[in-house]
Amino acid sequence: MEQIRIPTMAEFAATGEVPEVLFWVGCAGSFDDRARKITKAFVRILNAAKVKFAVLGQEETCTGDPARRAGNEFLFQMQALQNVTVLNGYGVKRIVTACPHCFNTLKNEYPALGGSYEVLHHTQFINALLKEGRIKVEGGGFQGKRITFHDPCYLGRGNGEYEAPREVLLKLDAALVELKRSRQNGLCCGAGGAQMFKEAEPGTREVNIERSEEALGAKPDVIAAGCPFCNTMLTDGVKHFNKEGEVKVKDIAELIAEASDL
């Protein structure tokens, strides 16, 4: 198997070349064990599609999303202005990320701070690669399997993208089962708004348990996610119901990489 190199923007800049797209890995994608698998799967897809991409590597820092949503605007802007300086320094035009929270911040919130880029969620990017024929999916092991998709709030309700993830999933020749609460009525996984980094407030149950129960009710073989935080929350929820043996929670990038044997 050909070795995959992970070039950085600094390396590209040194050779005077410009990558097709900057892959914004995000903190979860860099540090969280589960999310790293999504990062690697997506990189394998980029590699198979011969996409000239680069990462920022050590120059990447948190977009500031959790700080802003937790009310710490100073910290958000310190992060954001730092990132904008780096991105503009490299003349970045196009960004792809596997995290809907990074996606939302980079796309919608950085322009007010002097950073305007074309920002794509990885499901949009994969969908385009499939449409352009740069990668092919034969369905692989997911043919005929029941797959349900959990809409990430920051991709769907926040930014109106419901179709790209579904179009990609349909390529797997699987049975796509819609949840009762889907698309604009999708139920949060419970991690947004900086909840990921704190104890939930007291209640009768946790949001991810509510959501996982609903997803398991659809009797899927796979719960497909498009966000590293949703992935963690749903994985925990599936474990809570002792269903981890029967139901897998997988990112769309992982499904495509697996199906294509990448």
Added chain:
Amino acid sequence: MMGQILFALLLIAAIALFTRSIRRVVRNIRLGRPEPINGRRAERWRTMALVALGQSKMVARPVAGIMHILIYAGFVIINIEVLEIIIDGLFGTHRIGAVLGPFYDFLIGSFEVLAVGVLLACVVFIARRAVLQLPRFRKPEMKGWPSKDAMIILVVEIALMSAFLTMNAADLALQELGDAHYPPAGSYPVSAGLAAAFGLTGLQPASLALIERSAWWFHIIGILAFLNYLPYSKHFHIVLAFPNVWYGKLEPRTQVANMPRITGEVRSMIDPSVPPPEPAPARTVAGAEMPERFGAKDVFDLSWKSLMDAYSCTECGRCTSECPANLTGKLLSPRKIMMDTRDRLEEVGKAIDAKGKWEDDGNSLHTRISEEELWACTTCNACTQACPVNIDPVGIILEMRRYKVMEESSTRPALTGMFNNVENNGAPWAFGPDKRLDWANDVNG
């Protein structure tokens, strides 16, 4: 003649009182922070046409949606009838619209059908509250006045529609008797049946005229009274829904508005040659100096649009019934956020009316909205999606969090840890930048 004078006086008094209330509401909304809303006018008109005029978000729940459209259409169209009543009342005419001929017949006929539709919808709405007791009408914030307010509105609407039909039925009976004051005009598909069912045709003309006039006066006095009830009620949404949608947020739901003042501060921190921004001069609001604040302590610190949101809220609770925090038993209810904002704004407004200016009363929005509520929000925007008039509770929650964190340094302990990590490591977890590319080591594996 006496009747005309009395009517004119009543009309003038009602309009004067309503104008005063409206000016007070506008004054209160203007207590909020200025927020220029510029541009994208075509998109704003389109959104208003779709969401407010077209009720597009109401039908997300078909039963309530269709019933609501019935009442809404009835309200809008029956107002043509109110116009006639006002002209007749002022000039002593009777059914002035009759000059329209067959078109008048059609109008009156359709008003009658709509009136029945409104009546039925109101009965169903009362049943949903009193008999079915839908969960979203029984949340803690709905105890007391909010539930009474809703019932008052529905009962008044039933009374007004009943008066309208009674008036028509008596009028029809008088027309059939050939009474000189009641020439044949209009078509009465519903009240004709009522007149027959209640044996009105057997009554003396004097009794019929008494019924007709009483219903006429009851109907118009009821409408004028209801008009003046609006500014004190959740029913005010019938006025504010339109501007509220027009001025509503057009940006992606999850986009948080920037704070330019902080951009200036941070730029000067990063680059010492950039001077820090001058603090904005204190705003004078209702005779009081309002210092510039980071985030919202009180209604004065919220955008005027958030305050308009609060007055536009009709407490339907669609936001709360979709809120993941509320669904899982947490204290947060987006509807309560809006009701608390309105209640606090009203409290502030009353204090200003009493003293002529604002004096700090030791309370704030945070007196009503607890930290537990604020920290339960996942910013998923299910509430803003569900709101039929595009109210944004997340905006208020976020401004209040900003105040807590930046002005009071009060947050949840785990969030302090996250802040420290982001500040020191550039990630919400305690991993340094040197580890950021570690995942690439085994990407081939």
